[in-house]
Amino acid sequence: MADAPFVARPATPLAHRVPDLGALELLLAVARLGSLGRAARELGITQPAASSRIRAMERLLGVALVDRSPRGSRLTDAGSLVTDWARRVVEAAEAFDAGAQALRGRRDSRLRVAASMTIAEYLLPGWLIALHRARPDTAVSLQAGNSAAVAGRVLAHQADLGFVEGSEAPEGLDSAVIGHDRLLVIAAPGHPWARRRGPLDARELAATPLILREPGSGTRQVLDAGLAPYGGVAEPLLELASTTALKAAAVSGAGPCVLSELAVGEELAARRLVRVAVEGVRLRRDLRAVWPAGTRPAGPARDLLSLIHGALD
Amino acid sequence: MADAPFVARPATPLAHRVPDLGALELLLAVARLGSLGRAARELGITQPAASSRIRAMERLLGVALVDRSPRGSRLTDAGSLVTDWARRVVEAAEAFDAGAQALRGRRDSRLRVAASMTIAEYLLPGWLIALHRARPDTAVSLQAGNSAAVAGRVLAHQADLGFVEGSEAPEGLDSAVIGHDRLLVIAAPGHPWARRRGPLDARELAATPLILREPGSGTRQVLDAGLAPYGGVAEPLLELASTTALKAAAVSGAGPCVLSELAVGEELAARRLVRVAVEGVRLRRDLRAVWPAGTRPAGPARDLLSLIHGALD
DNA sequence: TGGGGTCATAACCTGGACTTATGGCCGATG
DNA sequence: CATCGGCCATAAGTCCAGGTTATGACCCCA
Numbered sequence: 001m002a003d004a005p006f007v008a009r010p011a012t013p014l015a016h017r018v019p020d021l022g023a024l025e026l027l028l029a030v031a032r033l034g035s036l037g038r039a040a041r042e043l044g045i046t047q048p049a050a051s052s053r054i055r056a057m058e059r060l061l062g063v064a065l066v067d068r069s070p071r072g073s074r075l076t077d078a079g080s081l082v083t084d085w086a087r088r089v090v091e092a093a094e095a096f097d098a099g100a101q102a103l104r105g106r107r108d109s110r111l112r113v114a115a116s117m118t119i120a121e122y123l124l125p126g127w128l129i130a131l132h133r134a135r136p137d138t139a140v141s142l143q144a145g146n147s148a149a150v151a152g153r154v155l156a157h158q159a160d161l162g163f164v165e166g167s168e169a170p171e172g173l174d175s176a177v178i179g180h181d182r183l184l185v186i187a188a189p190g191h192p193w194a195r196r197r198g199p200l201d202a203r204e205l206a207a208t209p210l211i212l213r214e215p216g217s218g219t220r221q222v223l224d225a226g227l228a229p230y231g232g233v234a235e236p237l238l239e240l241a242s243t244t245a246l247k248a249a250a251v252s253g254a255g256p257c258v259l260s261e262l263a264v265g266e267e268l269a270a271r272r273l274v275r276v277a278v279e280g281v282r283l284r285r286d287l288r289a290v291w292p293a294g295t296r297p298a299g300p301a302r303d304l305l306s307l308i309h310g311a312l313d
Numbered sequence: 314m315a316d317a318p319f320v321a322r323p324a325t326p327l328a329h330r331v332p333d334l335g336a337l338e339l340l341l342a343v344a345r346l347g348s349l350g351r352a353a354r355e356l357g358i359t360q361p362a363a364s365s366r367i368r369a370m371e372r373l374l375g376v377a378l379v380d381r382s383p384r385g386s387r388l389t390d391a392g393s394l395v396t397d398w399a400r401r402v403v404e405a406a407e408a409f410d411a412g413a414q415a416l417r418g419r420r421d422s423r424l425r426v427a428a429s430m431t432i433a434e435y436l437l438p439g440w441l442i443a444l445h446r447a448r449p450d451t452a453v454s455l456q457a458g459n460s461a462a463v464a465g466r467v468l469a470h471q472a473d474l475g476f477v478e479g480s481e482a483p484e485g486l487d488s489a490v491i492g493h494d495r496l497l498v499i500a501a502p503g504h505p506w507a508r509r510r511g512p513l514d515a516r517e518l519a520a521t522p523l524i525l526r527e528p529g530s531g532t533r534q535v536l537d538a539g540l541a542p543y544g545g546v547a548e549p550l551l552e553l554a555s556t557t558a559l560k561a562a563a564v565s566g567a568g569p570c571v572l573s574e575l576a577v578g579e580e581l582a583a584r585r586l587v588r589v590a591v592e593g594v595r596l597r598r599d600l601r602a603v604w605p606a607g608t609r610p611a612g613p614a615r616d617l618l619s620l621i622h623g624a625l626d
Numbered sequence: 627t628g629g630g631g632t633c634a635t636a637a638c639c640t641g642g643a644c645t646t647a648t649g650g651c652c653g654a655t656g
Numbered sequence: 657c658a659t660c661g662g663c664c665a666t667a668a669g670t671c672c673a674g675g676t677t678a679t680g681a682c683c684c685c686a
Contacts, residue, residue, distance in 0.1 A: 012357075013335065013338055014335075014338055014403065014406055014407065014410060015333065015334040015335035015338055017410050017414075018334055018406045018409055018410050018413070020328065020334060021333060021334070022326065022327075022328035022643090025326055025327055025328055035662090035663070036663080036664070037662085037664080044326065045643090045644070045645090046644075046645065046646080047663090047664075047665095048644090048645080048646085048664090048665075048666080049643065051665065051666095052642095052643075052644090052665090052666095053643075053644095055665090056643090061413045061416065061417065062417040063416050063417060063418075068663085068664060068665090069651095069652085069664085070650090070651050070652040070653080070662080070663050070664070071652070071653070071663060072664095073663085077457065077458075078416055078457075081412065081416065081430070081433060081434060082412070082413060082416065084434045084557075085405075085408060085409040085412050085413070085438065086409060087557065088405045088409070088579075089402065089405040089409055090327065091405075091579075092398075092401045092402040092404075092405040093331045094327065095398060095401065096337075096399060096401070096402055097327060097330050097331050099394065099395070100330075100331070100374045100395060100398070101330075103374065103376050103395065104374065105376075117394070120394060121394060121397045121398070122583075123583065123584070125398065126583035126584070126585060144390065144394055145390075179584060189621075189622070244397075244400065261582070262582065265579065265581065265583075266401075266579065268578065269435070269575065269578025269579070269582075270435070270436065270439040271436065271439075271492055271621075272443070308502075308584075309502070335674090348632070348633095349632085349633070350631085350632070350633080358675070358676090359675080359676065359677080360633075360634095361633090361634075361635080361636095361675090361677085361678095362675055362676075364633065364634065364635095365635095365673095365674075365675090366675095368634090369673085369674090381634090382632075382633090382683085383631080383632050383633075383681095383682050383683040384631070384632060384683070384684070385631090385632070385633095386632085386633080
C-alpha cells in the first residue's frame with residue numbers, strides 16, 4: 001500500500017480483457033448474417049475457426065453471446081448489447097485504417113490530400129471511409145501540417161486538394177467552405193457553469209481564467225480575436241500542449257476550457273463534459289477545401305469533395 | 314467481374330490491416346511516457362517485446378511512428394496522428410470492457426444496475442469507466458431490458474439502481490432526472506432538409522414519410538405523442554428493427570429519420586449525418602435514475618449517481 | 627572511465643488461431 | 657420415410673506472432 005502507484009491501473013492490460021479486432025469483426029458478421037458458417041466464409045476463414053473464436057470470446061466475457069440452433073445462430077440479449085459496443089470499436093478501427101492507409105503515402109496514389117491537423121485527426125478518416133466505399137480503387141495519400149504548410153503543398157502541386165481551417169482562402173488558392181468549426185466553452189458536469197440557466201456573457205468569459213492551449217495554436221488565436229473587444233482572454237488557469245490533456249483536465253474538474261467542437265463530440269454525447277452557451281462572441285471558423293486558383297477539382301478530388309459537401313455547386 | 318459481390322469488401326479483413334489492441338495500447342503508453350522501456354514496464358512486458366511490437370506496427374503501417382534516440386523516444390508527426398486515431402480505438406475498447414465486465418454479472422457484485430437498452434448501450438459504459446477510476450474495487454453487474462423490466466427488477470430488489478427513459482418515474486419508485494434524451498430529425502448531408510435555412514415546421518414533419526423504428530419502440534412512442542396534435546406521423550417510408558439499420562439507411566440517402574441524440578453523436582460530429590432543426594414539437598424525454606420508493610441510494614449506488622449527476626442534491 | 631539510461635539483435639519457447647476431417651442434429655423434399 | 661443439405665461441434669495437427677532471456681551498441685553524466 002505504501003508504494004501503490006498514483007493511479008490504480010488494472011493488473012492485466014486491456015488487450016487481455018477485450019477480444020481482438022478479428023473476433024469483434026466476426027461477431028458483427030454473425031449478427032448480420034445469422035450464421036457462424038456464413039460469417040466465417042465472409043471473413044475468409046473456415047467454420048470451425050469461427051465457432052472456436054466465438055466460443056473463446058464467450059469464455060472471455062463469461063456470457064453467452066449467440067444462440068446456436070441447427071438452422072442458424074441469433075444473438076442473445078447480452079449478445080446484441082455486446083455487438084453494439086463491438087461495433088463502436090470496429091468503427092474506430094476502420095477510421096484508424098482509413099487514416100493509416102492514406103498516411104502510408106505511396107507515390108502513385110491517385111489523390112494526394114494535405115490537411116490541417118484538426119481536420120486530419122477528426123474528419124478525414126470518416127471521409128476516406130466514405131470515399132473508399134464509393135470508389136474502392138481510389139488510393140489516397142495524406143500529408144498533415146499547419147495551414148501554411150497545406151497551402152504550400154497545394155500551390156507546389158504536391159497535393160491535389162487541401163483542407164484548412166480559416167476565415168479566408170490562402171493567397172493563390174480557390175476554396176469552398178465545407179463546414180464550420182465552432183469553439184465551444186466546455187465544463188465538467190459538476191461545474192457551476194454547467195447548471196446556468198441563460199447563456200454566458202462574453203465579458204464574463206473574458207474575465208474568467210480558463211484552461212487553454214498555448215499561445216500560437218489555432219484555437220487560441222480564434223479565442224484571442226473573438227474576445228479582443230472585451231479586453232482579451234484572462235490569464236489562463238492552465239496552458240496545456242495537447243487537446244487530449246485539455247479534455248482530461250476539464251473532465252477532472254480543473255476548470256472550464258475552450259476547444260473545437262470536433263474534438264469533444266464524443267465527450268458531449270457521453271455527458272462526460274457539457275457545453276456552456278455563450279453569447280456576444282463569435283468563436284467560429286470556416287473549414288475550407290482549397291485547390292490551385294483557376295483550376296477546378298476533377299477526378300478523385302471532385303469525388304471526395306462531393307461526398308463531403310453533399311454536392312459541390 | 315461477372316460474379317463480383319454486390320458490395321466490394323476488402324480482400325483482407327480489418328484485423329490484418331490494423332494493429333491489435335495491445336499494440337495500440339503500447340503506442341499510447343510510449344507517447345505518454347516518452348520511452349519504449351518505460352512503456353513496456355507499464356504494460357508488464359519486456360523492453361525487447363515492446364521494441365519489436367512497435368517495429369512491427371511501423372512495418373504494417375509503412376510509416377515511422379517514433380523517433381528513437383539514446384535518451385528516449387518521441388512520436389514523429391505521423392506518429393502523433395496515428396496515436397490520436399489509436400486513442401479513439403482504445404477508448405471504444407475501454408467502453409466495451411466496462412460494459413462487458415458489468416454484463417458478466419457475478420452474483421457477489423456490490424452494485425447491481427438495471428438499465429434500458431439505450432442507456433446501457435450508449436451511456437453506461439462511460440459511467441462505469443468513470444466509476445472504476447474513482448472506486449477501482451467496486452464490482453458492477455448489469456441487466457438490460459425495457460422500462461417495465463427495469464422497474465420490476467428494482468422493485469424486487471434484484472437491482473440496486475435502475476436507469477430508464479420516461480417522463481415520470483414508474484409506480485413505487487423514487488427517481489432523479491439525470492439528463493435528457495432528445496429525438497433528433499436527421500438527414501444525410503445531401504438531403505434538401507440539410508440545407509434549409511429556418512427550422513422545419515412540426516406540420517411539415519408530420520406530413521413527411523420518414524424512416525422509423527417499428528411501432529411500440531420507445532422512440533416511436535415519443536414521436537407519435539409529439540406529433541399527435543398535427544395528425545400523427547405520416548405513413549413511414551421504411552420501418553426498421555434496429556438503430557443501426559436506421560442510421561445506415563439515412564446515411565445512404567434513403568430519407569430523413571428520427572432517432573435519439575445518444576445514438577447519433579458520432580455521426581453528427583463526423584458530419585456523416587446532419588441534424589434538422591424542428592420547431593413546435595417536443596421530442597424530449599427525461600433520463601431517470603430510479604430506486605425503491607422511500608429508500609435513498611447509498612454506498613456504490615450513491616457513488617455512481619454523484620458521478621453522473623455532478624452532485625446529487 | 628565506469629554506471630545508468632536508451633534501443634537493437636539473436637535464439638529460443640509457447641499458446642492461440644488456423645487448417646482438414648469427421649460426426650450429430652434438424653428441417654425440407656422427393 | 658429416407659435422403660439431402662444446411663447448421664454446428666469436436667478432434668488432431670501445423671504454424672507463426674508475440675513473448676522470453678541474453679547480449680551488445682550507443683549516449684550522457686558524474
